[in-house]
Amino acid sequence: MLNRVVLVGRLTKDPDLRYTASGKAVANFTIAVNRPFSNQQGDREADFINCVIWNKAAENLANYMSKGSLIGIDGNLQTRNYDGQDGKKVYVTEVLAGSVQFLESKNKTASNSGNQNQGSNQPNTNTPPDGAEPIDISDDDLPF
Template identity: 50%
Template sequence: MNRVVLIGRLTKDPELRFTPGNGTAVATLTLAVDRRFKSAGQPEADFIPIVVWGKQAESTANYMSKGKLIGISGRIQTRNYEAKDGTRRYVTEVVADEVQFLEWGNGNRSSQSSMNSEYNESLSNFDTKPKKEESFDEDITPIDDEDIPF
């Protein structure tokens, strides 16, 4: 089984490219994931390369930026290639199947508080007070709870 789930912050803006030929979108990014255990009280993080394909790649590049919190689910994949200097290079990365944006907007609280106030304002338009005895249409007969067999 090869399954990885990560939550971390972007170390830089995602880089969006398109494959030659069919033009499939591919975004590459690096995720800083905090380690659970810290040595000598200092926080430590791992910097993990992530690859996202297709529409998710376009959305990630368009809506996420450096420092944003993001969740990734995918698989670990290794590959190798020959560099320009003739040496063999090995790369281990996470290929994302699912991407979740855990932090939106420009990151300041004023945008979140304005969204909350808009939400609360929209709720105030609903009448939440209990109504007095509701009248039934003539073709609807109210049922007494004792008549229900369960």
């Protein structure tokens, strides 16, 4: 049997770090993952995936990543249930992340969110790393 999930997306809000009664760290977070195709109106849609991570990885995620950060996760899908306040069973499906990769620095995330607030007619001041040649490719040509 195989149950493996690999996702790349952006945090929709800051991770929610908590500690169990025994002192284990646990962070709940949601990532927005773009679908690889456009809808009939030509817009890209995203899925919002609920995730949980434990221990030191949870603390690192909460300490170093925030809303808008690009991350990659590797884990598995799990379903759990509990009795809600109204007495009905509540089912939750989420990704139990085994590891998280930080795909951009915290400073880059801050500058990206700042750039989003600027007008769309602002020139792109991003420069490629030393020795790298810029490429001319459309987002529609990318496989992700």
